[in-house]
Amino acid sequence: MRPEAGSSASRPAGAGSRRRNLPRAPLAVAALLAIGACANLAPQRAPPPPPPVNPAATASTVLGEYLTLLQHLLQGPPAEQAEIVASAQHDYNAAPTPSHQLKLALILGTPRHPAADLPKAQGLLRELLANPENLLPSERALAALELSQIDDHLTLETENRRLQAEAARADRERMASAKSRLQTEMDENARLRRELEEARAKLDAIANIERSVNERKPDNTGR
Numbered sequence: 001m002r003p004e005a006g007s008s009a010s011r012p013a014g015a016g017s018r019r020r021n022l023p024r025a026p027l028a029v030a031a032l033l034a035i036g037a038c039a040n041l042a043p044q045r046a047p048p049p050p051p052p053v054n055p056a057a058t059a060s061t062v063l064g065e066y067l068t069l070l071q072h073l074l075q076g077p078p079a080e081q082a083e084i085v086a087s088a089q090h091d092y093n094a095a096p097t098p099s100h101q102l103k104l105a106l107i108l109g110t111p112r113h114p115a116a117d118l119p120k121a122q123g124l125l126r127e128l129l130a131n132p133e134n135l136l137p138s139e140r141a142l143a144a145l146e147l148s149q150i151d152d153h154l155t156l157e158t159e160n161r162r163l164q165a166e167a168a169r170a171d172r173e174r175m176a177s178a179k180s181r182l183q184t185e186m187d188e189n190a191r192l193r194r195e196l197e198e199a200r201a202k203l204d205a206i207a208n209i210e211r212s213v214n215e216r217k218p219d220n221t222g223r
Contacts, residue, residue, distance in 0.1 A: 070106060072084060084107065102143055118153060
């Protein structure tokens, strides 16, 4: 009896095992693509918002950096002072930003160090405050305070120079007046000496005349 067509007896040996051992990689790739597509279709989560900026903390940090720099400038040795000034000037020359300009102005406007230049610092600060929107609020306040102090200092220096010039002029005038009085007194003394000498000369002449007259008179003693 022959086996019927399509029965298992008519299949080649090992055919079922080969079908069961077919590679499943394409199915896995398809599943991953499907998952990725679903993930792309899912709504994206928005990134968390940045933490809020604390203006007071920012101002405190900015002012602290400037004050620390000025403290090092005043308390440091001459070599450190020169290095601070050179660094600030280099930064300003390379990138004249408002912060670099303010730093250089604060350094030049601080007295009691060799590189202090108050008129130059005054000009830099006035230029900055002409466009205050380029500065932070704390920087504007610091620039205004520094400019006010520099204006007062330069005003006092100008007034001091004026008073010194007036005092020197008054001294010169007093000296000139004293010299004039002294010269007048000397001239008067010389005139008096001349008059005295002339009077003495007249008296001597009169005395000589009287002596001559007396010598010429006859002797009347015996009469």
